[in-house]
Amino acid sequence: MAYWLMKSEPDAYSIDDLKVDRRIPWTGVRNYQARNMIRDQMKKGDMAFFYHSNCKEPGIAGIIKIAKEAYPDDIKPGDGRKKRPKKNKVLKMNADPANPTWFVVDVQYQRKLKRVITLTELKSHPELEEMPVARKGNRLSITPVSEEQWNFVLELE
Numbered sequence: 001m002a003y004w005l006m007k008s009e010p011d012a013y014s015i016d017d018l019k020v021d022r023r024i025p026w027t028g029v030r031n032y033q034a035r036n037m038i039r040d041q042m043k044k045g046d047m048a049f050f051y052h053s054n055c056k057e058p059g060i061a062g063i064i065k066i067a068k069e070a071y072p073d074d075i076k077p078g079d080g081r082k083k084r085p086k087k088n089k090v091l092k093m094n095a096d097p098a099n100p101t102w103f104v105v106d107v108q109y110q111r112k113l114k115r116v117i118t119l120t121e122l123k124s125h126p127e128l129e130e131m132p133v134a135r136k137g138n139r140l141s142i143t144p145v146s147e148e149q150w151n152f153v154l155e156l157e
Helices: 015-021 032-041 119-123 147-156
Strands: 003-008 023-025 047-052 059-072 103-118 142-145
Touching (some): 015 047, 015 103, 047 103, 047 147, 103 119
Parallel strands (some): 003 047
Antiparallel strands (some): 023 103
């Protein structure tokens, strides 16, 4: 089993939204490195931290599970699933269904954390200095988390 951190802006889609929906496709990833992790590395049963980004207090808000492995991201905006990014951003869809560029995985709600573990707190622990989200300049929406980092974060809860 692998561990991940998956970011979403809470005003677009939050852990509370997922708690209601229970399971959704994780849509809208348009970075090749993050796409490769979705397509090539994420497996059913992997666990992930649900991270609220681009908000007043960014941090880890919950735990989710990969419920379905990668498949093409051809989910149109407004179909009642995870909302597409705002800011008039038009996402490139898969132009050739036989050779898709973009992929999604389905994620399933597991639980909210007892408290949000903020980015400031994550950065304050030397044990997490190699965690990608704690490194300066990291902007990927999906990053790997080591088992040691996963367990350490859960102990912070």
